[in-house]
Each structure stands twice: as C-alpha cells, then as structure tokens.
Amino acid sequence: MMNEKPYSTRRKTFDVRVVIRGAGDLATAIGHRLHKAGITVIHTETAAPTTVRRLVSFSSAIQHGMFTVEGVTAKLCPMTVEDVEAALDDGLVPVVIDPTLAILAIWPADVVIDATIAKKAPTVDLMSYAPMVVALGPCFVVGKHCHAAIETCRGHDLGRVYTTHGEEALENTHTPGDLGGESHRRVIRAPCIGLITPLVSIGSTVRTGDALVRVADVEVRAPMGGLVRGMVSEGMVCSRVGFKLGDLDPRGLSMGGEEKRKLCTHISDKARNIAGAALECVVTYMTTG
Template sequence: MLAVIRGAGDIASAIALRLHRCGMFVAMTEIERPLTVRRTVAFSEAVRLGKTQVEGVRAVRVADAGEAAAVLAAGRDIPVLVDPACACVRELAPDVVVDAILAKRNVGTRRDMAPVVVAVGPGFTAGVDCHAVVETMRGHTLGRAYYEGSALANTAVPGLIGGFAGERVLRAPCDGVFSEVCPIGDHVEQGQVVAYVDGQPVVAMLTGALRGLIADGVLVSAGLKCGDVDPRGDSSYCTLVSDKGLAVAGGVLEAILHESAALAAGERRRK
C-alpha cells in the first residue's frame, strides 16, 4: 500500500513513521521553505538539508515523482518532494492520500485523489472532501477518526503541556527574516532571548527546554508561531515524536484500515 502525505511537519512525520513501520510505502510533499517548528522530529528537514532522520527512519529530498518512485522501489527511505499542489498523485497513483498540512482549512485536497483520503484536523468534512477526518485537538477526542462530520473547530489556543498553554509558544514580533540564537534542545529561562526577527527579539515566556524553532533565514510574518518551549525541561523529548503525534497517527492508521476494509467488502456508502 502506498500513501502520499501532504505536509512533512512533526504531526505529518509522526503519521509517516507509523505507516512506514506498519509496512506501507510512504511519500511526502512539502513547500519550498517549510515553516516547521519541531524540526528535530520532522521529515520536512529533508527539503532544507537533502536528507534527515526521525527516530531512526531516513527521509531524502527528491526532485520529482519519478525519483520518488525509485526511492520507494528501494524500500528503505521516505521520499520528500517539493510539491505544494500534490501533483505527484497523478504519476504515483497512491492507495491513500493523507492531508496533514494542518492549515486549519482545505488547500486543495479532494476525495477523488485516491481510493482512501484521510484529512487531519479542522477544515474538512468526512464524506465531502475526504473519507475520514482525524481529530487534532488535545483532549478526550484527540486522535479519534470521524467517518461523518468534521473535527473540532480551531480555537487558536495551544493545548496544555506541563500546565502551560499559550505561554509555550514563541511568535514572531514582526515581519522579517528569522535568526536563531539558541539551538533546539537548549535549556532556556523565562525572559531569555532565543531568536531575532529583523533585529527584534523573540523572548521565552517560561523556563524549559527549547523544543522547536523555525530554521535560520526563513521569512516569517508577525504573529507566526516560530518556536516552542517545553516546561517539563526534558531535552530528550526534542528528538521523540510527541504524544499528540502518536495519537493522531493512530487515528490515521485506523481510518486507512477502516476505509480499505470497506472498499474491499464493497460496503463504503456513497454520499
């Protein structure tokens, strides 16, 4: 089974890892300048670096769908290609498309892109633009697969980690070029400058481990999430897929198996 995943950030990468470990072939698409914060657990880094590893699984940047197919045929690595429109599905003809861009809206995913189309987070309706939607909101329904309806609406409030929510997130103070001061994994103190945007400081709002940071040189807009401080302070979490990522990935796997079984049995309802 071949799955193409739209997006290669940390949640998309958690999904890719789970599908890859379950024996599926996985290809991923990204934009040319990824805005990933949790870069140490994101295959999007392959776009910038040419290759990267997450929990022992390697991803490599490829130029086009043909090169992606060659990497898939070798059966070891996950190909990542710059393809925001996901045009590669025409050539790769995947069994599954997963929209894990997390744009909070649909940016072009259609239910006819593959036999099984799964969308992650708000902005989609199962039975309309996809076959299943997986919940991304932290709480009792995190990771739940919906076969009708939509995920919970975006609240713009981050979930609680270590008793903190919005304070964890670092945001760009203005439009401009992002410049890193501290590397991911560093211990930072409340009030410490961890980066700059066009000379304006990005300041940690609490003490903990710097769990994520946008890459140096990326052009950001005012208010964009550009970093994440983990108040638990354990830097080892910076290289491990998060509990949220694992939950969402489990929901995606369930949805793929559920919809594939329905197709095999000829029981999928047409809406």
C-alpha cells in the same frame, strides 16, 4: 524463523500507496507509523517548510538531503517515479517538493492524507485526489472535503476518526495544548515581519527573559523558563505578525539529560495518537475498499 531484515526498512508488505501532504511533526508521525507497518508512503512539502519541531520532522530532509527520525530515514527526491521508487527500494521515505500534489499525476495513491493542519476549508476538491482522502484537524467536513477526518485537539477525543457524512473535527480553539501547566506562553510568536535569526538551538534550556530569536531587528525573549523544543530554521522570512517561531516546554526544567533529549528528538504522545488513527484509516481502506 524471523526475517533478519528489520521491519522498519522493508520495501513494503501491503499493496497500497499513501501520499501524505506535509512533513511536519504530525505528518512525520503518520509516515513513520505507516512505514514501520509495511505500507508504502511518500511525503510532499513546500520548498521552504515552516516547521518548528524540526528534529522530529521529515521536512528537515529538504534542508539536509536526508533526515532520520527514530530510526526511519527520509530522503529528498526529485519528483520523478524513478527517484521515488529508488528511495522506496532502499527502505527510505521519499519527500518531494510538491505543495499541490502534482505527484499524483505520475504516482497515483490509494490514500491521500492531508496533514498540513491548515485549519481552514480547502479551496480544491480533495476527494478527487484518491479513493480514500483523510484530513487532520478542523474545517474538513466528512463527505464534502474528505472521506475521514481525524481529531487533533488534545482531550478525550484526540485521535478519534470521524467517518459519518457531515462530521468534522472540533473547531480551532486558538489555544495551544497545555504542557507542564503552560499554554499560550510556551508558543513563541513573531512581533513583526522580517528575516528570522534564531539565537538559541533546539535542546537549549532558557530562563525567563533570555533572548530566543531575532525578527528583523527585534529580539524576542522567553516569557518563561523551559526547554527549547522547537525553533524555525535560520534565514526564513516572516511575512506576518503572530507567525509561530518556536516552542518552549517547561517540563524540561525538571528533567535529566536523556529525558530532555527525548522531548526534542522523539515523536510526541499527541503525534503518536494521531498516527495510530491514520493507520486505522489506511487499514480500513485496505480491508473494505
């Protein structure tokens, strides 16, 4: 007889605990996949996340208290064992404000996944954080910074798990992935520093030249037409030129309403691929120790 309780809200099935550093779209895809697989998982984040794809990111729980992505709900929790465990018992994914992973001192993890996509070598000894440390993207060397690294660059090796000593993901190409034939133009970046004021909402369709966001007193206009797939939160302060403000998807111009909505509210193909790789790493730890 089938269990009447949906598997996506079970407390846990396996005796393994995972802490994910970050709660942006890629990190959320991982947390979502592990949670639905019955693995106990929590996320840590900064107090002011710079997330662009906010509608598919558990980091939005920091602003809203709770946030749901594809049927899985994250909850902002104080950094106490009692609050974290209470959220887990309710079938939720806890998110704590803790960029330095201090939570590990009171809630030790079997696996730590660094999903911040820092694109630079860590300055701390990540491998001391847990028996299994997994890192996403370039600059993490297996055996030096982590026990396993996951490829995040689009292409044939996307989602590949590196486990051999000395291996690492491909170097940062500084080229955004191609969507609908567009790469650099689809990513909206800050021309100056200052207060950020979005002028369009995620899910809006814009034309070339439309005003998208204001940084200080400078309006940033769309270099191309497309669907606004992501945009940073209002009230953030941009501290550097080139800061990522938003994301346009040209594919949205030729799609109907439901398809366009999914581009904004559903986990991407890239993120699902990476989430599967992370699940592989956790299962490998569970079966081999």
